[in-house]
Amino acid sequence: MFGKLTWDAIPFDQPIPMATSAVVGAVLLGVLLWVWLKGYVPYIWREWITSVDHKRIGVMYCLLGLVMLVRGFADALMMRSQQALAFNAPGYLPPEHYDQIFSAHGTIMIFFVAMPLVVGLMNFAVPLQLGVRDVAFPTLNSVSFWLTATGVLLVNLSLVVGEFARTGWLAYPPLSGSTYSPGVGVDYYLWSLQIAGIGTLMGGINLATTILKIRAPGMSYMRMPVFCWTALASNMMIIAAFPVLTATFAMLLLDRYLGFHFFTNEAGGNAMMFVNLIWVWGHPEVYILILPAFGVFSEVVSTFSSKPLFGYRSMVAATMAICVLAFFVWLHHFFTMGAGADVNAVFGIASMVIAVPTGVKIFNWLFTMYGGRLRFNVPLLWSLGFMITFVIGGMTGVLLAIPPADFVLHNSLFLVAHFHNVIIGGVVFGLFAGYTYWFPKAFGFTLDERLGKAAFWCWFLGFYGAFGPLYAVGLLGMTRRMQHYDVAAWHPWLLVAMGGALLILCGIGFQVAQLVVSIRTRDQRRDLTGDPWDGRSLEWVTPSPPPAFNFAVLPDVHGYEAYWGIKQRAIETQHLAEEPDYQPIELPRNSPTGFVTAFFATITGFSLIWHIWWLVVLGLVGAFATFVVFAWRDVPEYEIPADDVARIDRARRAARAAALADLRKPA
Amino acid sequence: MSPVDTAAAGPAWSDPNRVGLHGRSALTGHGDRDVASKRIITGYGFWIYLLSDIIMFSAFFAAYAVLADATAGGPTARQIFKLDYVALETACLLASSFAGGMASVAASVRSQLWTQIGLLVTGLLGFAFIVLEVREFTSLIAAGAGPTRSAFLTSYFSLVGLHGVHVSVGLLWLGTMMAQIWVKGFRPDIMRRLLCFTLFWHALDIIWVAILTMVYLMGAG
Numbered sequence: 001m002f003g004k005l006t007w008d009a010i011p012f013d014q015p016i017p018m019a020t021s022a023v024v025g026a027v028l029l030g031v032l033l034w035v036w037l038k039g040y041v042p043y044i045w046r047e048w049i050t051s052v053d054h055k056r057i058g059v060m061y062c063l064l065g066l067v068m069l070v071r072g073f074a075d076a077l078m079m080r081s082q083q084a085l086a087f088n089a090p091g092y093l094p095p096e097h098y099d100q101i102f103s104a105h106g107t108i109m110i111f112f113v114a115m116p117l118v119v120g121l122m123n124f125a126v127p128l129q130l131g132v133r134d135v136a137f138p139t140l141n142s143v144s145f146w147l148t149a150t151g152v153l154l155v156n157l158s159l160v161v162g163e164f165a166r167t168g169w170l171a172y173p174p175l176s177g178s179t180y181s182p183g184v185g186v187d188y189y190l191w192s193l194q195i196a197g198i199g200t201l202m203g204g205i206n207l208a209t210t211i212l213k214i215r216a217p218g219m220s221y222m223r224m225p226v227f228c229w230t231a232l233a234s235n236m237m238i239i240a241a242f243p244v245l246t247a248t249f250a251m252l253l254l255d256r257y258l259g260f261h262f263f264t265n266e267a268g269g270n271a272m273m274f275v276n277l278i279w280v281w282g283h284p285e286v287y288i289l290i291l292p293a294f295g296v297f298s299e300v301v302s303t304f305s306s307k308p309l310f311g312y313r314s315m316v317a318a319t320m321a322i323c324v325l326a327f328f329v330w331l332h333h334f335f336t337m338g339a340g341a342d343v344n345a346v347f348g349i350a351s352m353v354i355a356v357p358t359g360v361k362i363f364n365w366l367f368t369m370y371g372g373r374l375r376f377n378v379p380l381l382w383s384l385g386f387m388i389t390f391v392i393g394g395m396t397g398v399l400l401a402i403p404p405a406d407f408v409l410h411n412s413l414f415l416v417a418h419f420h421n422v423i424i425g426g427v428v429f430g431l432f433a434g435y436t437y438w439f440p441k442a443f444g445f446t447l448d449e450r451l452g453k454a455a456f457w458c459w460f461l462g463f464y465g466a467f468g469p470l471y472a473v474g475l476l477g478m479t480r481r482m483q484h485y486d487v488a489a490w491h492p493w494l495l496v497a498m499g500g501a502l503l504i505l506c507g508i509g510f511q512v513a514q515l516v517v518s519i520r521t522r523d524q525r526r527d528l529t530g531d532p533w534d535g536r537s538l539e540w541v542t543p544s545p546p547p548a549f550n551f552a553v554l555p556d557v558h559g560y561e562a563y564w565g566i567k568q569r570a571i572e573t574q575h576l577a578e579e580p581d582y583q584p585i586e587l588p589r590n591s592p593t594g595f596v597t598a599f600f601a602t603i604t605g606f607s608l609i610w611h612i613w614w615l616v617v618l619g620l621v622g623a624f625a626t627f628v629v630f631a632w633r634d635v636p637e638y639e640i641p642a643d644d645v646a647r648i649d650r651a652r653r654a655a656r657a658a659a660l661a662d663l664r665k666p667a
Numbered sequence: 668m669s670p671v672d673t674a675a676a677g678p679a680w681s682d683p684n685r686v687g688l689h690g691r692s693a694l695t696g697h698g699d700r701d702v703a704s705k706r707i708i709t710g711y712g713f714w715i716y717l718l719s720d721i722i723m724f725s726a727f728f729a730a731y732a733v734l735a736d737a738t739a740g741g742p743t744a745r746q747i748f749k750l751d752y753v754a755l756e757t758a759c760l761l762a763s764s765f766a767g768g769m770a771s772v773a774a775s776v777r778s779q780l781w782t783q784i785g786l787l788v789t790g791l792l793g794f795a796f797i798v799l800e801v802r803e804f805t806s807l808i809a810a811g812a813g814p815t816r817s818a819f820l821t822s823y824f825s826l827v828g829l830h831g832v833h834v835s836v837g838l839l840w841l842g843t844m845m846a847q848i849w850v851k852g853f854r855p856d857i858m859r860r861l862l863c864f865t866l867f868w869h870a871l872d873i874i875w876v877a878i879l880t881m882v883y884l885m886g887a888g
Contacts (some may be wrong), residue, residue, distance in 0.1 A: 136708050201719060209712035213703045239719045247726035251825065260814050260821040261739075262730060268737025268818030277726060628843055636856065 003611035004184065009162045016097065020074075021160040050590040052138035053548055054127050057145050059442055061120025062435065064145075068112040068152060073508060075105035077501055080466070084498040086484035087491040098483045099166035100185065104155070106169025107189060110285070111196060112152050114423070117431045118292045119148075119203055122231045125438055126207060128539035128546065129225045131216025131555040131562065134588065136209040139630070142594030144203035150598045151196025154605050158188040162609070165189040168481065170278050171252070173263035173271045178256045184609050186256065190249050191605040197245055204238030207231060216538070218557035222316070225537040226309060229316050230295030233323035234288045240327070241284035248277040272337055279330035287326040289423070291319060293430025294361055297383045300433050301365045303533050304380040305372030308561055311364040318357035318364075325354050335406045344403040351401035355394055362387060377533070378452035382433035385460045389425030393418060396471070414474025417467045424463050432459075432511075440532045444544045445522040451514035458507030465500025469493035529659045530652065536564040543652045549587055549640060552649035553580040576657055582646040586637045593630040597623055706859055713863040717870045720833075724874050727829055728881065731822040735886070739817035744886030747812055753883045756799045760834075760875050763792030767868045774861055777853050783845060789868070790841045793834055800831050823882065830878060833871055840864055 011017050035041060048056055078093065078101050085091040093101065127135055135141050158164040165185040167176045176186045211232045215224070224232075252274065254260040261269040302309040309315060331339060331347040365387060374380065396418040400406050409415055432455075440446045473493045478485065518525060531540040538555055539546075541563050559565050570576055604619030606612075703711075735744065770785025804824065807813065814824035844864050847857050 136712055205712055205715045205719065208715055209708060213708050213711050239715055240722055243719045243723035244726045247723045247730075250829075251727075251730060254814075254821070254825060258814070260825065261818040262734070262821055262825075264818075266739075267741075267816070267821075268734060268739040269821075270733060270737070270818065273730060273733050277729070280726075624839070631843060631847060631860070632851075634851075 001612075003607070003613070005161075005610040005612065009184075009610075010160060011163070014097070016093075017159050024156070024159075046590065049595050050142075050592045052134075052142045052588050052590055052594075054123050054135045054138065054141060055442065055546060055550075057141050058120045058122075058124025061116045061123060061145055061148070063120075064149060064152060065113050065116035065120060065431075068108055068116070070508070071156070072105055072108040072113050073505070075101045075108070077505065079105065080494075080498045080501040082483065083485075083494045086482075087488070087494075088486050089484065091484055093483070095483045096166060099481070100164045102481055103165045103168055103171075103185075103189070104158075107165075107193070108155060109423075110169065110289075111193060112148075112155065114289050114427050114431070115196075115200060116148055117435075118234070118289055118427070119144075119200070121296065121431065121434045121438065122207055122234070122292055123203075124442060125434075125539060126211065126228055126231050127214075128441070128542065128550060129228050129537050130211065130214065131219055131538045131541075131551060131557060132210075132214050133550050133554075133585070135206050136214055137206050138588040139591050139593055140202055141206055142591065143597050144199040144206065144594075146594040146598030147199030147202075147601055148196045150601045150605065151192040151199070153602055154188060154192035154195070154609070157606070158185065162188065170282065172278075173252060173255070173274050174265050176252060176256075177264055178259075179264075186252075187609040190253055190256075191608050194246065194249050194253075195601050195605050197242055197249075200238060201242040201246070204235040204242065208235040208239060211235070216551075216554045216557050216562075219562070220557075222313070223557055223560050223562065225295075226298035226312065226315050226319070227292070227295035227537075229319050230291040230298075233319050234291045237284045237288045237291075237323060237326060241281045241288065244277060245281040245285075248274060248281065251277075272334075275334050275337065276330070279333045280327075282333065283330040284326045286419075286423070287322055289427045290430075291322065293386075293427045293434075294319070296430045296434035296437065297365060297386060298361075299537065300379040300383050300437055301368050303437075303535050304375045304377055304383075305369045306375070306534065307368055307372040308536070308564075309364065310367035310370075311360075312560065314360055315364050318360040321357040322354060325350065325357070329354065332401055332406070335403045336410045341403075348401050348403045348406075352398055355398055358394060362391060377436075378447070378449060378456060379433040379437040379533075381453060381456045382429045382436070385456065386425055386429040386433070389429070389460075389463065390422060393421030393425050396421060409474065411479050412474040413470040413478045413480055416480050417470035417474060420463075420467050420470075424459075424467075429459075432456075437533070438539075440527040441530075441539055441542075441544050441546070443522075444527055445518065445525045446527060446532055447518045448514050448521070448525075451510050451517060455507045455510035455514060458503050458510060462500050462503030462505075462507055465503050466497050467500065469497040469500070529655050531567075531659075536561045538563050541566065543648075543655065547648045549585045549645065552582060552585075552645050552652075570656075570660060571663065574660070576653060576660070579650075579653065582642045582649065584642045585640045585645055587640065589636060589638050591630065591633075593626060596626045600626065705855070706862070709859045710862055710866070713866055717866060720870065721874065724826075724829065724877075727822070727826040728877070731826050731882065734818040734822040737818035739819075741817040741820065742810075742812045744819070744823075744882075747807060747810075748883050748887040750883060750887050752799070752803065753879065756796055756803075757875065757879055759792050759796040759799065760872060763789050763796065764868055764872045766792060767865050771861060771865050774848070774853060774858065779848070779852075782848055786841060786845050786848075790838055790845075793838050793841070793868075797831060797834055797838070800827070804828070826882065827878060830871065830874055833874075837864070837867055837871065840867070 035044060048060065051057065079098070082091045082093045082098060091098075123135070123141065127133065155164070162184040165171055165176065165181070165188065167181060167186060167189070171186055171189055174180060211224075211228055251260070251262040255262050255264060255269075261267040263269050263271045263274045265271070298309055298315060329347055329351045331337075331343065332351045335344050335348070365383070396414070400409060400415065400418055436447055436452055470493075473490045476487070476489055476493075478487070478490050527544040530543040530546075532544070533540070538557075541555060542550055555562060555566070566577070600619045600622035604616055604623065607615035607619060766785050766788040770782050770789060773781035773785050807820075812820055814821045841864065844861060847860065851857050
C-alpha cells in the first residue's frame with residue numbers, strides 16, 4: 001500500500017534531524033497559525049499564491065531563496081564545526097550524517113538558494129526594465145515558481161521522512177547507483193531536482209521569449225539595460241543546459257528504478273558518461289548564476305556612480321561571449337579522468353579564455369566609477385566587495401585551469417575555496433546588491449543603511465576568514481568532504497575557518513535585523529517618488545511598489561538609459577511631459593493552476609521516491625486534469641478601467657511634479 | 668537625488684555610448700504595434716521549448732552513440748533491427764503528421780468537420796505507431812533482448828522509448844485539442860494551441876527521422 005514507506009523511515013534515534021525538524025515544523029505551524037488567526041488567508045491566496053504578476057512571483061522566488069539560504073547555511077556551520085572538532089576525534093556528526101549534510105548543502109545552495117534568487121530578481125526587474133506589463137506567459141511563470149517550491153519541499157522533507165543523498169551534490173555513479181546507494185536519499189535528490197528543473201526550464205523559456213519578443217516601443221536590443229542582456233544570456237543558457245540535466249537524471253533514475261545500464265559497472269555501462277553529461281549542464285549553470293549578478297553590478301555601479309555604464313557595447317559583447325564559451329569548458333571539472341594531454345590542453349586553454357571577457361567587464365566597472373560621483377550606499381559596497389573578491393577567485397580559477405596543477409589540486413579544499421570564492425564573492429554579493437537595490441521598488445520603502453553596511457562587512461570579512469584558510473589547507477593536501485582527520489598542521493586553519501563562518505553568521509543576523517527594523521520603521525523610509533537612487537532605467541519611472549499594470553502607457557524609448565533621458569528633459573524644461581490619453585488595460589487573471597500543479601507534483605514526487613505506484617498515477621492524473629481545467633477557462637483576462645488607470649497614474653505624476661518643484665528650489 | 672519624470676518623451680535623447688540609434692517612433696503603447704501579437708509570442712515561445720526538447724533528445728543520442736557497441740556479449744544492433752517493420756512505423760508517423768497538416772488547413776478555413784476528421788486520423792495513425800513500437804519492445808524483451816541486458820540495449824530502449832513517450836503525451840494532448848475545438852470552436856487561443864500542437868507533432872517527426880537514420884539504418888547496415 002505505501003511502497004517502501006514505513007515508520008522506520010522517520011529517524012527517531014537521531015537527535016539532530018529530529019530536533020531540527022521539530023523546530024522547523026513548529027515555526028512553520030506558528031506562521032500558518034498566525035496567518036490563519038489574523039485572517040490573512042484570503043489575502044495571501046488571492047494576492048500571492050494565485051498571483052500571475054511577475055513582480056509578486058519574483059518576490060516569492062526571492063523569499064524562497066532567502067529562507068533556504070538559512071537552511072543551507074546551517075548545513076555549512078555544521079560542517080565547519082565538525083571539521084573544527086574532528087582533529088584526532090570523531091566529532092559530533094557520524095559519517096553517514098556528515099555525508100548527507102555536505103550533499104544537501106551543495107544541492108540546496110545552488111538549486112534552491114542561488115537559482116530562486118537569480119530567477120526572482122530577473123522576474124521582478126526584467127519586464128519593468130523593458131517597459132512592459134508582464135512576461136510572455138504569466139500563468140506558466142506561476143507554474144515554474146511553484147514547481148521550484150515543490151523541489152524545496154521534497155528536499156526538506158528528506159530531513160524527517162527517510163534520508164538525503166550521501167553522494168555529494170552531483171551524485172556521481174556508481175556511488176549513486178542502486179548497488180551502493182540503495183536507500184531513498186538519492187531518489188529524494190533526483191526527483192526534487194527533476195521537478196524543480198522543469199520549473200527552471202519553463203521559466204527560462206518564458207523570460208527568453210519576453211526579452212526577445214516583448215519590449216516597449218523603441219527599446220531596441222542595443223538600448224536594453226545590461227541586466228536585461230545578462231538575463232537574456234542566462235535564460236538562453238537555461239534553455240540549452242537544463243534539458244541535459246533532465247536527460248542525465250532521467251538516465252540515472254532508469255538505472256536505479258528499472259535496472260538499466262547507463263552508468264553501472266556491469267553490462268557495458270559507462271560511469272564517466274554521467275560525469276561528462278552532468279558537467280555539460282554544470283558548467284553553464286555557474287554562468288547562468290553569475291551573469292545576472294554581473295548585470296546587477298552593471299546597474300548598481302552606473303547608478304551609484306551617477307554615470308552611464310562605461311563600454312556598454314563591450315559589456316554586451318563580453319556577456320554574449322561568456323554565454324557561448326560557457327559550453328566549451330566542461331571537461332575542466334575532471335582533467336584527472338585521463339582524456340589525454342591534447343583534450344586537457346584544449347579545455348584548459350578554453351577555460352583561461354573565459355577570463356578575457358570577464359576581465360573586460362571588471363575594467364568596464366572600474367572605468368564607470370572613474371570620474372563618477374560615487375555614493376557609497378549598500379548596493380555599491382556589495383559591488384566593490386565583489387570586484388576585489390571575484391578577481392581573486394578568478395585568478396585561482398585560472399590556476400586550476402592548468403591541467404598539471406589541477407592534477408595536484410583536484411578535489412582538494414583549494415578547489416572548494418575557489419568555487420566558494422566566485423560563487424559567494426560573485427553570485428551571492430550580486431544577489432544581495434540586487435536585493436538592496438530593488439527592495440524599495442518592490443515594497444515602497446528602503447532598507448536600513450547602517451544595518452546593511454554592518455551585514456556587508458561581516459559577510460565580506462567573514463568570507464575571507466572562512467575561505468582563506470581553506471586555500472591554505474588545500475595546498476597542505478587536505479581533500480574535500482573529510483569527516484575527520486589526523487594532520488596537526490590543518491587544525492589551526494580549520495579553527496580560523498570556523499571563526500569566519502561565525503562572522504558570516506553575524507552578517508546573516510544583521511540582514512534579518514535589517515529587514516525587521518526596516519519594516520517596523522517603514523513609515524519613515526517611504527519611497528514616495530519611485531526613484532530612490534536617482535536611477536537610469538525604466539523600472540524607476542513607475543511608483544514604488546508599481547501598480548499591477550506597471551506602466552499606464554508603455555514608455556516610448558528614444559535612447560540608451562531611457563529613464564535618464566526622460567528625467568533630464570523634465571529637469572531642463574521644468575515640467576513633466578503631457579498627460580497621456582489613458583485607456584483601459586487588460587491583464588491576465590490570477591490562477592491557482594501553478595499551486596495546484598505543484599500540489600500534484602509534490603504527491604507524484606513523494607510517491608515515486610517511496611515506490612507508492614498507485615499514488616504516482618493519481619498525482620499524474622491530477623496534474624493533467626489541472627491543465628485541462630486551465631485550458632477550459634473562457635475569460636483569461638480582466639480589464640482595469642481607464643478611470644482607475646488615470647487615478648493611479650495621476651498620483652504618480654503628482655509625486656513627480658512635487659519632486660521636480662523641490663529640485664527647483666535653491667539648495 | 669533628483670527623482671523626476673515622466674513616461675512619454677520628446678525628441679531623440681542623449682545616447683552617451685552612441686548605441687541603439689534604430690528605435691522606432693513615438694507610440695502610445697496601445698493597439699497592435701506595442702509588442703508582438705499573441706500568436707507570434709506563443710509560437711515563438713513554443714519553438715524555444717521545442718529546441719530545448721531536442722537538446723534533451725541530443726543527450727540520449729549522445730548516450731546511444733557512446734554505448735552502441737557496449738553489447739556485453741548480448742545481441743547487437745544488426746541482429747535485432749528489422750527494417751521493414753521500422754519502415755511501417757515510419758510510414759504511420761509521417762502519414763500522421765500529414766493528416767495533422769491537413770487538420771490545420773481545415774482549421775484555418777474554420778471547418779469543424781474536416782478539422783475533427785483530420786485530427787482523428789492524426790491520432791489513429793499516431794496510436795498505430797505506438798502499438799507497433801510497443802509490440803517491437805515486447806518481442807525484444809521476450810527474446811531476452813530487454814533494456815537490462817546490456818548498455819547498448821539500455822540506450823536503445825531509452826532513446827526510442829523517450830520518443831514514444833512524447834508521442835503518447837502528444838496523443839493525450841490531441842484528445843483535449845479535439846474536445847476544445849469541438850466545445851469552444853475556433854477561438855484565437857484555441858487556434859494558438861493547435862499551432863503549438865502541430866509544431867510539436869512535426870518536431871517529433873524530425874526526431875524520428877534522426878532515430879531512423881542513426882539507430883536503425885546505421886545499426887542494421
